[in-house]
Amino acid sequence: xxxxxxxxxxxxxxxxxxxxxxxxxxxxxxxxxxxxxxxxxxxxxxxxxxxxxxxxxxxxxxxxxxxxxxxxxxxxxxxxxxxxxxxxxxxxxxxxxxxxxxxxxxxxxxxxxxxxxxxxxxxxxxxxxxxxxxxxxxxxxxxxxxxxxxxxxxxxxxxxxxxxxxxxxxxxxxxxxxxxxxxxxxxxxxxxxxxxxxxxxxxxxxxxxxxxxxxxxxxxxxx
Amino acid sequence: xxxxxxxxxxxxxxxxxxxxxxxxxxxxxxxxxxxxxxxxxxxxxxxxxxxxxxxxxxxxxxxxxxxxxxxxxxxxxxxxxxxxxxxxxxxxxxxxxxxxxxxxxxxxxxxxxxxxxxxxxxxxxxxxxxxxxxxxxxxxxxxxxxxxxxxxxxxxxxxxxxxxxxxxxxxxxxxxxxxxxxxxxxxxxxxxxxxxxxxxxxxxxxxxxxxxxxxxxxxxxxx
DNA sequence: TAGATTGTTAATCGATTAACAATC
DNA sequence: TAGATTGTTAATCGATTAACAATC
Numbered sequence: 005x006x007x008x009x010x011x012x013x014x015x016x017x018x019x020x021x022x023x024x025x026x027x028x029x030x031x032x033x034x035x036x037x038x039x040x041x042x043x044x045x046x047x048x049x050x051x052x053x054x055x056x057x058x059x060x061x062x063x064x065x066x067x068x069x070x071x072x073x074x075x076x077x078x079x080x081x082x083x084x085x086x087x088x089x090x091x092x093x094x095x096x097x098x099x100x101x102x103x104x105x106x107x108x109x110x111x112x113x114x115x116x117x118x119x120x121x122x123x124x125x126x127x128x129x130x131x132x133x134x135x136x137x138x139x140x141x142x143x144x145x146x147x148x149x150x151x152x153x154x155x156x157x158x159x160x161x162x163x164x165x166x167x168x169x170x171x172x173x174x175x176x177x178x179x180x181x182x183x184x185x186x187x188x189x190x191x192x193x194x195x196x197x198x199x200x201x202x203x204x205x206x207x208x209x210x211x212x213x214x215x216x217x218x219x220x221x222x223x224x225x226x227x
Numbered sequence: 228x229x230x231x232x233x234x235x236x237x238x239x240x241x242x243x244x245x246x247x248x249x250x251x252x253x254x255x256x257x258x259x260x261x262x263x264x265x266x267x268x269x270x271x272x273x274x275x276x277x278x279x280x281x282x283x284x285x286x287x288x289x290x291x292x293x294x295x296x297x298x299x300x301x302x303x304x305x306x307x308x309x310x311x312x313x314x315x316x317x318x319x320x321x322x323x324x325x326x327x328x329x330x331x332x333x334x335x336x337x338x339x340x341x342x343x344x345x346x347x348x349x350x351x352x353x354x355x356x357x358x359x360x361x362x363x364x365x366x367x368x369x370x371x372x373x374x375x376x377x378x379x380x381x382x383x384x385x386x387x388x389x390x391x392x393x394x395x396x397x398x399x400x401x402x403x404x405x406x407x408x409x410x411x412x413x414x415x416x417x418x419x420x421x422x423x424x425x426x427x428x429x430x431x432x433x434x435x436x437x438x439x440x441x442x443x444x445x446x447x448x449x450x
Numbered sequence: 451t452a453g454a455t456t457g458t459t460a461a462t463c464g465a466t467t468a469a470c471a472a473t474c
Numbered sequence: 475t476a477g478a479t480t481g482t483t484a485a486t487c488g489a490t491t492a493a494c495a496a497t498c
Binding site: 020023024027028031032052053054090091092094096098104105106108109110112113115116119120121159160162167183184185186190192200202204205206207208209210211212213214215216217218219220221 | 243246247250251254255275276277313314315317319321327328329331332333335336338339342343344382383385390406407408409413415423425427428429430431432433434435436437438439440441442443444
Binding site: 453454455456457458459460461462463464465466467468469470471472473474 | 478479480481485492493
């Protein structure tokens with residue numbers, strides 16, 4: 005799992021944490037408030053992205069990116085380099101399972117397009133939802149997940165179903181050829197070793213926040 | 228920022244990462260599939276929670292928790308210890324701003340109750356939404372955020388509004404006395420130093436997943 | 451006692467930061 | 475040249491893991 009340099013192509017082997025931040029840099033670079041051309045210094049961009057400038061430079065150095073000493077980074081060029089590194093030009097098709105409120109929020113989320121992601125198929129188990137449309141897409145029966153995903157060459161799946169269903173939904177996605185799963189259900193899901201799994205627990209972040217808040221109000225720490 | 232032991236009370240000074248996992252242990256301990264009484268070993272619980280057993284024992288050691296060597300941990304007793312450490316018995320009131328799909332998903336999220344969190348007030352800016360009800364709660368005008376939050380002693384806020392509004396909504400929450408903010412909008416938000424801020428970027432997790440997926444399918448690493 | 455499992459130490463790993471030589 | 479800013483090194487920090495003595 006340590007740095008394997010492959011074929012001399014720079015920017016292949018990015019630390020996990022760097023990948024997560026690069027998206028933030030790209031967002032800052034392309035935000036309405038940022039000039040589209042010209043140069044930007046690491047300290048300015050770092051402030052826009054909310055990180056330390058040394059960390060930003062370190063992250064960019066993984067891309068083999070080269071700014072100009074004494075000057076800064078070319079805005080358009082840097083944006084292109086990050087896009088290339090993240091593969092945002094490839095528009096990976098994504099299957100979204102569970103068309104409740106969270107699923108709809110994700111389906112309509114505007115930010116996907118520019119980030120190399122395209123919601124390509126929607127699935128649900130409820131007869132009232134199957135056959136309806138959300139935006140441009142029709143909601144399919146989860147029972148059809150295998151043919152639909154195969155047909156659209158979908159390899160990424162998002163599980164936004166109610167608690168208790170995540171494992172079977174994930175199993176179905178894996179049978180359909182999905183190799184990466186993002187699970188929003190607050191359950192442990194098991195996948196074969198060749199399948200990548202990430203989890204987002206919406207309540208957890210809030211719980212962590214509440215923990216610190218409670219600690220403060222009970223006077224545990226000064227300041 | 229290094230371990231300050233305060234007043235001899237065990238479990239006060241938990242590493243950030245430990246706090247996040249404790250919630251997962253509690254969930255596993257209280258899941259339907261787990262016995263409610265008896266003992267459980269660190270390796271069994273670790274598997275249920277999806278973590279390494281040594282890490283689990285280390286996390287629990289921060290609580291001053293004491294299992295029984297050669298036996299394991301008392302299930303009910305451990306659950307209580309974790310609840311106490313996380314403060315889940317305190318039911319912190321939370322204000323939720325932005326009653327779109329994401330906001331509704333959060334408002335109805337069943338998992339909050341048992342986790343020390345209570346959505347106590349809803350706010351939106353849209354006249355069509357203000358005055359409607361979601362579950363037991365009426366949606367208030369965001370303009371009323373100060374009196375409503377003060378009245379209900381709310382110190383935690385969740386921002387689930389469309390892009391471009393997060394900063395002003397956060398400012399309003401801070402004016403209303405909120406000291407911890409969870410921001411779901413994919414923007415950098417600035418808060419006074421005494422206010423705690425966390426961010427969740429829903430698209431980011433998917434983008435990270437897609438990055439690894441793309442890497443694999445382009446043959447960058449052997450599998 | 452023998453077997454099992456904790457609690458803790460020490461080693462490892464990865465991520466962040468400060469500092470500064472290189473260089474535009 | 476003088477000033478500015480990168481790219482990189484070394485120091486630091488925190489989190490994870492393996493190993494094992496303690497002990498039930």
